[in-house]
Amino acid sequence: xxxxxxxxxxxxxxxEIMRIPRSSGNEEGMRQYIRKFAQEKNLEVQDDSIxxxxxxxxxxxxxxxxxxxxxxxxxxMVCEKDPETAHDFDQDPxxxxxxDEYLYADGTTLGADNxxxxxxxxxxxxxxxxxxxPLECLFTIDEETGLTGAKNLSGDIIKxxxxxxxxxxxxxxxxxxxxxxxxxAVTLPLMWEASPSQFSAxxxxxxxxxxGHSGCDIHLGRGNAIELLARILWTLKQSYHFRMxxxxxxxxxxxxxxxxxxSIAICKEEKTDFMEKAQELLLAIKxxxxxxxxxxxxxxxxxxxxxxxxxxxSEFKVLSLLKILPHGVxxxxxxxxxxxxxxxxxxxxxxxEEQCSILTSTRSSLKESLESVREKIGAATLLAGGKVxxxxxxxGWNPNLDSPLLKVxxxxxxxxxxxxxxxxxxxxxxxxxxxxxxxxxxxxVSIGPQIENPHSPRERVHIKSVAECWDVLCxxxxxxxx
Numbered sequence: 001x002x003x004x005x006x007x008x009x010x011x012x013x014x015x016e017i018m019r020i021p022r023s024s025g026n027e028e029g030m031r032q033y034i035r036k037f038a039q040e041k042n043l044e045v046q047d048d049s050i051x052x053x054x055x056x057x058x059x060x061x062x063x064x065x066x067x068x069x070x071x072x073x074x075x076x077m078v079c080e081k082d083p084e085t086a087h088d089f090d091q092d093p094x095x096x097x098x099x100d101e102y103l104y105a106d107g108t109t110l111g112a113d114n115x116x117x118x119x120x121x122x123x124x125x126x127x128x129x130x131x132x133x134p135l136e137c138l139f140t141i142d143e144e145t146g147l148t149g150a151k152n153l154s155g156d157i158i159k160x161x162x163x164x165x166x167x168x169x170x171x172x173x174x175x176x177x178x179x180x181x182x183x184x185a186v187t188l189p190l191m192w193e194a195s196p197s198q199f200s201a202x203x204x205x206x207x208x209x210x211x212g213h214s215g216c217d218i219h220l221g222r223g224n225a226i227e228l229l230a231r232i233l234w235t236l237k238q239s240y241h242f243r244m245x246x247x248x249x250x251x252x253x254x255x256x257x258x259x260x261x262x263s264i265a266i267c268k269e270e271k272t273d274f275m276e277k278a279q280e281l282l283l284a285i286k287x288x289x290x291x292x293x294x295x296x297x298x299x300x301x302x303x304x305x306x307x308x309x310x311x312x313x314s315e316f317k318v319l320s321l322l323k324i325l326p327h328g329v330x331x332x333x334x335x336x337x338x339x340x341x342x343x344x345x346x347x348x349x350x351x352x353e354e355q356c357s358i359l360t361s362t363r364s365s366l367k368e369s370l371e372s373v374r375e376k377i378g379a380a381t382l383l384a385g386g387k388v389x390x391x392x393x394x395x396g397w398n399p400n401l402d403s404p405l406l407k408v409x410x411x412x413x414x415x416x417x418x419x420x421x422x423x424x425x426x427x428x429x430x431x432x433x434x435x436x437x438x439x440x441x442x443x444x445v446s447i448g449p450q451i452e453n454p455h456s457p458r459e460r461v462h463i464k465s466v467a468e469c470w471d472v473l474c475x476x477x478x479x480x481x482x
Contacts, residue, residue: 006467009123010116017115018094024145026090027051027075034122034139041126048154050141056159057125057135063481066133070160071124072431073117073167074143078252078455081108083207083259085457102452102460112461113213113454114143117166120473130474133481136160140431143167144254146183147394150431155438162405163439164476165432168448169216170424171465172417174409175446176400177425178433179215179340179363180370182393183253183347184377186325186358188318188386190351191311196243199265201303204229204278206249208295211258211456214345215363215428218256219329219338223285223293225249225260226346230322232281232298233262237319240274242266243309247318250348253361254428255455257347265306275300310351317384318356322349324380325360330373333365340427342369344377356386363427365396397433397444399425405443405480412475417468447472 020029034053038045044056059066079089085107095106104110121137124130136159140149168175195201206229210222226249233244242264249260266274282298289296310318327346333339342364349358360377364370374390381388400406406423413421432444449469450462 007123007470009127010119010466010470013119013122014115017119018096018111021090022076022111023079023089024076024142027141030075030118037122043125046157048157050149050152052141052149052153053139054157055125055137055139059134060131060481063131063133066481067162068134068136068160069477069480070136070138070158070163071121072138072140072163072165072435073121074114074140074149074431075118076142076144077111077113077115078109078144078255080211080251080255080456082457101463103463104460105457108457109455110459110461112451112459113169114167116449116451116461116466120166120470123470124473124477127474130478131481132477135477143431144252146253146391147429147431147434150434150438151394153435153438158439161439161441161443162480163432163435163442163444164405164473165430165444165446166448167430168426168446169451169454171448171450171462171469172413172419173422173424174406174413175424175426175430176403176406177365178397178430179365179427180367180394180396180433181361181363181429182370182374183391184360184362184374185389185391186321186360186377186381186386188321188356188358188381188384190314190355192308193311195265195306195309198268199243200268200271201263201265201306202271203261203263203301203303204233205259205261205299205301206232206296207259207299208297209258209293210453210458211256212453213428213455214254214256214343214347214361216426216454218343218345218427219340221289221292221328222256223289223296224327224346225257226322226349227327228285229260229262230319232278234319234323235281236274236277239277240266240270242274244315244318245306245309246351247322247356248350250346250359252455253345253347253359255347256345258456263303263306265309318351321358321380321384321386322346325358325377326373331369339425341365342373343427344373363429365425394429395433395437397430397436400443403443403445405445408479409445409447409476412472412479416472416475
């Protein structure tokens with residue numbers, strides 16, 4: 001089993017972490033676990049008003065005068081599951097599955113993002129035979145829904161000025177910068193009318209897409225279920241008589257939507273042909289995405305008759321807006337190959353009695369580009385007669401290639417793994433940018449093991465990379481003390 005691998009302290013803690021519900025905003029169980037651990041180890045614990053925790057370990061004898069090093073990770077996880085998986089994230093433990101060299105979960109996200117980071121921090125707080133200066137571990141709350149813990153962090157509880165963030169997901173890579181971002185909430189008022197008589201009710205489902213992290217995976221060109229279902233319905237609307245009742249898809253702002261569905265009333269004589277044409281459109285989409293989306297499928301389910309449908313004007317505006325709103329890479333960095341500058345995730349849509357609600361999440365390493373995309377979203381919304389609220393942005397993190405901590409981290413990777421680490425910026429949002437604003441003079445790097453497909457039920461962590469990351473982390477701490 002994975003717990004028998006190297007780095008047993010890390011796996012011991014991650015095994016316990018998988019048993020604790022920890023969706024964003026529901027981190028109290030994790031806070032209690034950390035407090036109990038600190039009490040058993042006689043370690044100092046401090047928290048702030050928002051719920052972030054800091055645990056400190058004194059320096060090894062003879063190293064008391066060394067500078068304090070801060071390790072940082074977040075307590076919450078993205079809770080996504082396959083449609084057929086019965087799992088209550090508020091109560092049920094994550095069910096781990098080992099396959100080949102990876103650890104997965106059974107039909108859900110694994111929570112290696114950022115549970116492995118938390119486990120690495122806790123392991124470092126109790127590891128023996130390790131020469132180190134004073135250590136502190138910062139555990140933030142509610143990172144996944146908008147970096148709430150970091151944004152509201154009381155900077156004065158942080159004593160260190162060298163911070164190692166443990167929320168990266170590419171083993172052998174040191175991150176020294178990240179994108180900033182912000183969400184936009186769109187609302188569109190709706191009008192309804194009676195459903196046409198003699199129309200059949202059908203639910204159209206688009207499913208089987210890979211999804212993934214809207215920052216780390218946005219450059220991979222994966223499909224967005226909301227965008228593709230809107231595209232199919234828009235095309236079919238030109239030839240078939242149907243009326244839409246609902247449209248729903250996506251969930252988390254930072255997860256690329258994997259599934260979407262719409263309920264429609266359609267002329268009975270056209271129903272069979274409508275379904276056949278939808279399958280033809282899907283075939284064209286599958287050819288477009290090729291090996292990137294091999295399992296995408298469209299399903300139809302007949303329902304009880306619908307009493308009402310959206311008015312023609314409301315239906316037109318909803319489909320038009322979903323067709324127009326951007327998704328995917330907006331621009332690439334002209335100077336750094338393969339680095340995304342700006343992107344947008346069409347993250348969530350739902351229809352209620354009063355309105356259609358749409359959430360988008362924009363990321364960019366350039367503030368002006370970020371705001372330009374959000375302005376475009378606002379302009380499209382206004383043309384459709386809706387309203388938009390742009391949520392507060394979070395800052396990016398500008399690289400410092402002359403960082404002393406970066407130098408030690410690069411040397412540690414070379415000495416432990418016998419190969420040079422890559423140094424990159426990441427398109428995802430890391431808490432480093434926010435913490436750097438809260439705590440002046442902070443020198444920062446971000447590292448982690450190999451975690452793939454985060455924010456989706458396909459999330460997995462490479463087991464061996466966890467042990468190697470642990471060895472590198474211990475070496476960095478020892479080297480800083482020496």
